[in-house]
Structures are given as C-alpha cells and as structure tokens.
Amino acid sequence: MRRIVVVGASAAGLAAAETLRREGYDGTLTLVGDEPLAPYDRPPLSKQVLAAEWEPERLALRTADALAALNLDLRLGVAATGLELTGRTVELADGSALPYDGLIVATGVRPRRLPGEGAHVLRGIGDALALRERLTPGRRLVVVGAGFLGAEAAAVAWRLGCEVTLLEPAPVPLAHAVGAEVGEILTRAHRERGVNLRCGVAVTEVTEDGVRLADGELVDADEVLVAVGSLPNTEWLAGSGLTVGDGVVCDEYCAAAQGVYAAGDVARWHNPLFGTSMRIEHRTNAAEQGMAAARNLLAPDAGRPFAPVPYFWSDQYDMKVQAYGYLRGHDEVAVVEGGMADRRFVAAYRTGDRLTGVLAVGMPPKAIRRWRQAIAGRAAWQDAVRTEVPVTEVS
Amino acid sequence: MKVELEADKCVASGQCVLAAMDVFDQDDDGIAILLADEPAVELLDDVKEAVAVCPAAAIRLVEQ
Numbered sequence: 229m230r231r232i233v234v235v236g237a238s239a240a241g242l243a244a245a246e247t248l249r250r251e252g253y254d255g256t257l258t259l260v261g262d263e264p265l266a267p268y269d270r271p272p273l274s275k276q277v278l279a280a281e282w283e284p285e286r287l288a289l290r291t292a293d294a295l296a297a298l299n300l301d302l303r304l305g306v307a308a309t310g311l312e313l314t315g316r317t318v319e320l321a322d323g324s325a326l327p328y329d330g331l332i333v334a335t336g337v338r339p340r341r342l343p344g345e346g347a348h349v350l351r352g353i354g355d356a357l358a359l360r361e362r363l364t365p366g367r368r369l370v371v372v373g374a375g376f377l378g379a380e381a382a383a384v385a386w387r388l389g390c391e392v393t394l395l396e397p398a399p400v401p402l403a404h405a406v407g408a409e410v411g412e413i414l415t416r417a418h419r420e421r422g423v424n425l426r427c428g429v430a431v432t433e434v435t436e437d438g439v440r441l442a443d444g445e446l447v448d449a450d451e452v453l454v455a456v457g458s459l460p461n462t463e464w465l466a467g468s469g470l471t472v473g474d475g476v477v478c479d480e481y482c483a484a485a486q487g488v489y490a491a492g493d494v495a496r497w498h499n500p501l502f503g504t505s506m507r508i509e510h511r512t513n514a515a516e517q518g519m520a521a522a523r524n525l526l527a528p529d530a531g532r533p534f535a536p537v538p539y540f541w542s543d544q545y546d547m548k549v550q551a552y553g554y555l556r557g558h559d560e561v562a563v564v565e566g567g568m569a570d571r572r573f574v575a576a577y578r579t580g581d582r583l584t585g586v587l588a589v590g591m592p593p594k595a596i597r598r599w600r601q602a603i604a605g606r607a608a609w610q611d612a613v614r615t616e617v618p619v620t621e622v623s
Numbered sequence: 624m625k626v627e628l629e630a631d632k633c634v635a636s637g638q639c640v641l642a643a644m645d646v647f648d649q650d651d652d653g654i655a656i657l658l659a660d661e662p663a664v665e666l667l668d669d670v671k672e673a674v675a676v677c678p679a680a681a682i683r684l685v686e687q
Contacts, residue, residue, distance in 0.1 A: 243675055250671065269680055271634065286632075289680045511678040512636060519675055539678075541634055548635065548653070593637050593653040600641075 229329040229526070230255040233318050235308045236334030237261025239269065239511060240492025242289055243518030244332045249298050251526050257300055258326055260318070262335075263352060264305035266295060271511050273356040274380040275543055279387065280360055284353045308335065311468035313485060330525045333465070333476050333490040334518060337458035337509060342372065344434030347452040350377060362451045365389030370439055370449035372431045374401035376542045378455030379414060383544045386423050393424040393447060395431055395439070406551070406587055407561040410575060413568055413589070417545050458509065460494045475507040480533040482521040489521035501535040501606070502554045502584060510540040537604050547571060550593075552600040553585030564613055565595055574599065576613055583612035625685050626670055628657045632681035639677055643669035655681070 232248060234241045237259050245259050261267070268287040276282035295302070303320065310319035311331075318326045339349035348359045359381075363369065369385045371378045374396035382394045398404070400411040418425045430442040438449035460475045470484050471477040475496030482489045482497050490497070492514040496507040513536065520534040542549040558577040564586075566573035574595055577585035586599035602612045626646065635653025639646075645666055648656045662670055667684075674682045 239678075246675060271678065291683075294683075512638060512676065515676050515678065539636055539638070541636060550635070550653075592651045593635060593640075593649040597637065597640075 229253070231328050232330040233258045233260065233326050233328040234332045234334060235260045235318060236336055236492065237267050237304060238334070238336055239289065239514035240518035241334035242267040243515040244334060244491055244522040245298055245300060247519040247522035248526065251523060253526055258303060259300045260303045260306065260308055260320065262307035265353065268353060273353065274350055274377050275384065277356045278360050278381060278384045284357065287353065308464050311465050311470065313469045329487065331488045332521050332525060333484065333488065333494060334492045335461040335494050337460050337493040339454065340457045340459055342431060342434050342454050342456065346436065347434040347454045349454055350381060359453060363388045363390050366391065368448065368450045369453065370395060370447055371453045371455060372439060373455040374425065375455060375457065378453065379544050380542060381453055381455065382418065382423055386421055393426065393449070394418060395429050395447065396425065396427045397430050399428050401427065404556065406555055407558065409561060409568060410587060413571060414544065417547060421545065462494065481524045481531040482517060482534050483524065489525050491517040491521040497534060499535055500533050501537065506554065508538050510538060512539045537600055547589055549587065549589050550596060551585060551587040552596065553577065553603040555585035555587065558584060562613060566591060578609045581609050583607045583609050624667060625687050626657060626660050626662060627683045627685055628655055629681045630654055632679045634679045636678050639673040639682060642673035642676055646670055647673060
C-alpha cells in the first residue's frame with residue numbers, strides 16, 4: 229500500500245493518521261479537512277472555551293512539530309465531494325482528485341438545525357467564539373435541546389450571568405440515553421439554579437425575537453442556541469456504492485468496503501461486545517476507532533473486531549457525569565453505590581440479562597473501574613449487582 | 624523518552640490508566656497522575672496508546 233487517504237482532520241482522522249505511521253506505514257498519507265484549522269479538540273468548546281477560560285489555541289490536538297513529524301500531505305480548508313470506489317479516487321472541492329490504495333472516512337457530523345435564521349450552533353471553534361461573545365450578564369439565552377451539549381452550554385451561560393431558558397421536547401431530558409431517574413437529577417440541577425427548564429415543548433422555528441413553539445407561543449430571547457442533535461456527513465458518498473444509513477455502515481472491523489474503513493462520529497459499525505450496530509459521537513470513541521480502523525486497513529488478514537466499551541463524560545455545574553458502556557435501550561437501572569438524592573452514586577444498566585452500562589456522578593474513578601471491567605467481560609446482571617451494598621431498583 | 628502530563632487539561636476519563644497502568648493513576652477526583660515520567664522501554668507502546676486515546680490530548684511523549 230503506497231497511498232492512503234484519510235478524509236476528516238479531527239480526532240478520529242488524526243488518530244488514524246498517527247496510528248498508520250506508528251504501525252510503520254511510510255507511503256503517501258493525505259489528510260483532508262474541510263476546516264482551515266489544524267486538528268483540534270471539540271469537547272472544551274461547550275465548556276472551557278464557551279466560559280472564556282481557554283483560548284482556541286489551547287485546543288490544538290498536536291503541536292506543529294508533532295504534526296510535521298507525521299509527514300502528511302495535509303489538505304486543509306477543502307471538503308471531499310465525491311468517492312469513486314471502483315477507480316479508488318477521492319474528489320475534492322478544489323477540483324483535485326486523490327487516488328488511494330486505502331481510505332479512511334472520518335468526516336464526522338454537523339449540527340441539526342431548525343427553520344429560521346440567526347440561531348447559534350456549537351460544533352466548531354468559530355461557533356463557540358461567536359456564542360461566547362454574546363453571553364454577557366443579563367442576556368437572555370434560549371437553548372433548544374437539553375441533551376448533553378445543550379445542558380453544558382446552559383450551565384456555562386448561567387455561570388456567566390445569563391438568563392437561561394432550556395427547552396426540551398421530551399418529558400424528561402436524556403431519558404432515552406440515561407434513563408428517566410438520572411434525567412430527573414439533571415433536571416433538578418438546572419432548576420435549583422434558576423434555569424428555566426421546560427420539558428415537553430416542541431420548537432418549530434427560530435424567529436427574530438426568539439423561538440416559536442408548536443402551540444404558537446413565542447419564547448423571547450436575545451440569543452438562541454440550537455442543540456438538537458447532529459447529522460452524519462455522508463452526502464459526499466452518495467452514489468459511491470458505500471452503504472449509508474445514519475452513518476457509513478461498517479462491519480465489526482470498521483470496514484465499509486474493501487480497502488475502505490470508517491471511524492468516529494460518522495461510522496456506524498457492528499460492536500460485537502454488545503451484539504448491535506452503533507454510531508457513537510463521543511470523543512474517546514473517535515480516537516479509539518481511528519486507531520482500530522488504521523490497524524485493520526494495514527493488516528486486513530489479521531483484522532481485529534472493534535469491540536470497545538464506550539465512554540463519555542459531561543460537566544454540568546458542579547457535577548461530573550461519567551458513563552461506560554451502551555446505555556441506550558436499557559431495560560432497568562439500579563443504584564449500586566451511593567444515592568441519587570445527594571448526587572453521589574453509581575447506577576448500573578441492565579439490557580436483557582446482562583450488565584451493559586454504568587453511570588456515575590460524583591464518585592471516585594476507582595469506584596467505576598471494576599464496573600467497566602464487568603461490562604467488558606460481558607457480566608451477567610445477577611452476578612454483577614450481587615454486592616454487599618443493597619441495590620435500589622429505580623426502574 | 625519523557626512523558627508530560629498537562630493535568631489541568633485532564634477530563635478524568637481514566638483511559639490512560641486502562642492503557643498503561645504502570646505509568647498512570649488517578650486521584651480521587653479522577654485527574655490523572657504520572658507514576659513514572661521516564662517509563663521503561665517495554666512500557667513505551669502502552670504509553671503511546673495512552674497518548675493516542677486520551678480524550679483531552681493532555682499527554683505527550685517527548686524525545687530527550
């Protein structure tokens with residue numbers, strides 16, 4: 229293999245490029261990114277950058293020297309526009325065409341938007357800087373969507389002295405992801421501070437003065453942040469022959485076709501640990517999957533299934549939420565350490581007869597580690613929750 | 624090779640500990656602690672893995 233193209237120059241694409249070099253690949257390595265910036269980190273955008281604690285320079289994922297050492301053919305500020313699978317060529321927006329022997333697709337996601345103009349989204353450095361400039365004390369911010377991103381931004385804006393309204397279509401925020409009980413704890417954290425969290429309201433459009441709800445009500449705002457999920461960047465693959473369905477569909481090796489792999493937010497792959505197809509928009513997964521895809525591309529005959537225990541964290545007010553595993557579609561949640569009332573607990577998630585996830589708030593990391601290991605070891609629920617601490621079932 | 628850790632970037636994911644248990648640990652808040660800033664050669668692959676999986680890009684490996 230003499231020519232490898234990695235499309236997407238964020239965490240997953242960078243991890244793939246670094247792994248290729250680390251594993252000894254010394255051919256041409258092209259890294260394509262649609263943003264003009266060198267690879268940078270996104271989780272701090274809704275936290276330290278929005279709070280003006282960090283300047284964007286701090287987000288660089290690698291120093292200039294470390295990037296140079298990778299000896300990349302770096303194409304920044306240019307999007308990929310097409311893929312010719314049989315001819316093994318990637319087309320770019322500047323009209324150039326990149327032939328490849330191996331390809332890694334890591335084009336990520338973009339924010340879902342709402343009808344109407346003037347709303348902020350939060351995905352890139354420019355988005356975060358534009359919003360933070362407006363978050364001055366007393367300013368009225370409406371955040372549409374109380375998922376992790378919206379909730380983190382609401383917490384920061386509250387701390388900056390804004391008057392914050394958080395609008396969520398579901399009856400309880402994040403219930404589908406972490407269960408209603410944990411969702412309620414997050415709800416209380418917002419309300420105790422005076423954030424106006426309204427659940428069960430659908431926003432139909434962004435207007436000049438705020439947002440309009442499905443029942444016609446206008447919610448006034450100086451600034452609107454739309455945080456209602458994201459869409460995988462797969463349009464450029466239309467007609468290529470790759471299977472696209474809420475992401476680039478891959479097998480358990482992250483392979484989408486012969487010599488073509490996908491990684492990061494855009495990849496939907498079969499995770500054999502949980503026996504299901506998943507697409508994960510977590511920072512940790514981007515790096516891990518980028519590495520896995522690169523290794524399997526270089527050694528397809530010795531391919532290793534990508535079977536991670538997903539991990540995410542979220543910072544909201546004084547709470548750090550950490551979760552391991554696959555919590556979606558769970559059948560039961562049980563508190564296995566601490567208590568939800570004082571916001572110091574470990575909650576275990578059951579899907580079928582297995583322990584599939586664990587979520588902790590305010591607990592030391594060592595308390596979580598053995599649960600992560602139990603998930604990785606496919607522990608049966610009955611065995612995993614059998615502890616000296618009485619288990620409180622909450623759902 | 625020397626390991627550098629920017630503890631104030633750390634997001635307490637513990638991925639470094641999973642990758643290189645002899646080189647990293649976490650304090651009670653989950654923040655990474657460096658156990659050995661000049662790890663033995665046989666640990667270098669683990670450390671490189673830790674550098675790569677750190678979600679905060681808080682770990683660096685520098686040549687001396």
